[in-house]
Amino acid sequence: MMRDRKKIAVLLSVLAVCAFLLQFLWTRGIYGNLSEDLCESDLFRQMKVTPAVYRTAMEFAAENSCDPMDVLTVIMILERLEPAENVRLDTDTWERATAVLEEKRGRAFAVVRDAYRAVFGGLECFPVSSEAAGGGRFSYENTFGEKRNYGGNRVHEGCDVFGENPQSGVYPVLSVCDGYVEKIGWLTLGGYRIGIRSKDGGYFYYAHLESYEQEFQVGDTVRAGEILGLMGDTGYGEEGSRGKFPVHLHFGCYIRTAHQEELSVNSYPILQILDDG
Numbered sequence: 001m002m003r004d005r006k007k008i009a010v011l012l013s014v015l016a017v018c019a020f021l022l023q024f025l026w027t028r029g030i031y032g033n034l035s036e037d038l039c040e041s042d043l044f045r046q047m048k049v050t051p052a053v054y055r056t057a058m059e060f061a062a063e064n065s066c067d068p069m070d071v072l073t074v075i076m077i078l079e080r081l082e083p084a085e086n087v088r089l090d091t092d093t094w095e096r097a098t099a100v101l102e103e104k105r106g107r108a109f110a111v112v113r114d115a116y117r118a119v120f121g122g123l124e125c126f127p128v129s130s131e132a133a134g135g136g137r138f139s140y141e142n143t144f145g146e147k148r149n150y151g152g153n154r155v156h157e158g159c160d161v162f163g164e165n166p167q168s169g170v171y172p173v174l175s176v177c178d179g180y181v182e183k184i185g186w187l188t189l190g191g192y193r194i195g196i197r198s199k200d201g202g203y204f205y206y207a208h209l210e211s212y213e214q215e216f217q218v219g220d221t222v223r224a225g226e227i228l229g230l231m232g233d234t235g236y237g238e239e240g241s242r243g244k245f246p247v248h249l250h251f252g253c254y255i256r257t258a259h260q261e262e263l264s265v266n267s268y269p270i271l272q273i274l275d276d277g
Contacts, residue, residue: 034077034101034108039115039257043081046144047119047266051276053083054120054269060089069121073113074098111258114201118255119265121200122177124224126274127251128161128231129172136164138275144266150189150236157264158205158252159271163231168247169210171231174224176204176274181220184212190250191234191241196222203262205252208235208245 038044049072057075061068074097075089101109130136139162146156163171175196182203183195190207194216197203210232222228236244253267 034112036108036111036258038108038112039255040259040263044112044115045263045265046081047269048082049076049116049120049269049273050083050085051273052085053087054273055276056087056089060094064091064094066094069113069117070098072120073109073116074101076116077101077109077112115255115257117200118198118202119253119270120273121202122198122224123270123274124177125174126271127174127176127204127206128163128249129174130163132172133163133165133170138163140268140271142266142268144264144268157254158207158250159266159268161231161249161251161271162246163248166247168232168242169230170247171249172213172227173206173209173229173231173249175222175226175228176270177202177224179204179222181216181218181222184216184218186239187235188237189235191232191236192229194228196228201256203254203256205250205254207250207252208232208248210234210247 053075054072057072058068060066061071071089071094074094075083075087078089078093078097079087126138128138130138140159143156143159148154148156165171177196177198177200179196179198181194182197184193187193187207190205192209192212193205193207194209194212195203195205206228208231209229212229213227216222216228231247231249232242233245233247234240234242251267251271253265253270254262255265257263
């Protein structure tokens with residue numbers, strides 16, 4: 001009898017240690033690498049949020065009456081910023097994760113959450129429309145970070161969207177969200193461009209426009225779906241330069257961080273999400 005009690009005691013001790021280790025590893029997986037500087041990491045900037053992951057976050061938030069960006073951030077942290085396509089979130093995991101995050105790294109979580117909100121909050125429509133051209137699809141690839149050489153060695157800080165019609169001035173360029181005009185005018189690289197600051201803090205950059213829809217002024221408010229201008233091929237030279245590359249829209253997204261006023265993040269997932277919807 002005494003021997004059985006000792007075996008039981010040893011077994012309980014082993015189980016307790018295992019439980020502690022599992023909890024430790026699970027907790028570390030949640031917030032081990034979480035910091036306010038996470039938003040500036042290369043992996044974070046890749047924005048590996050697929051349409052499926054985005055839908056999972058939106059659906060869970062709707063079903064549980066919580067902030068969609070809280071949910072998206074928890075999923076991304078749990079998945080170490082590289083979520084599987086079939087990722088799922090249950091209420092038990094959600095409650096455990098949020099409790100740990102709020103207790104251990106509340107400020108850092110808020111910073112990361114606000115960065116995701118700046119990119120994905122308030123998105124409503126794809127940045128170009130083919131309605132005026134009688135319909136048709138757009139093509140785009142994940143070219144964020146690829147090398148470019150005009151004006152010196154640099155990297156591509158956005159993604160290019162092409163229409164089936166190669167002519168300039170055919171496709172309306174639309175604001176993907178509500179916001180206001182923060183910058184407008186000619187840039188050597190971007191040609192005629194316009195930059196919209198969203199209500200959630202993201203800066204959306206539309207470049208190589210053929211023309212503007214109206215005489216926008218800095219500070220003007222815009223609504224999601226509002227026409228900003230027409231897709232063109234301006235840029236790579238002095239004002240008015242055209243025809244140095246195929247007609248397309250360069251679409252970029254930038255966030256503010258603790259150390260940078262404008263940090264580029266991958267806009268490809270935004271295009272995928274808006275195209276998917």
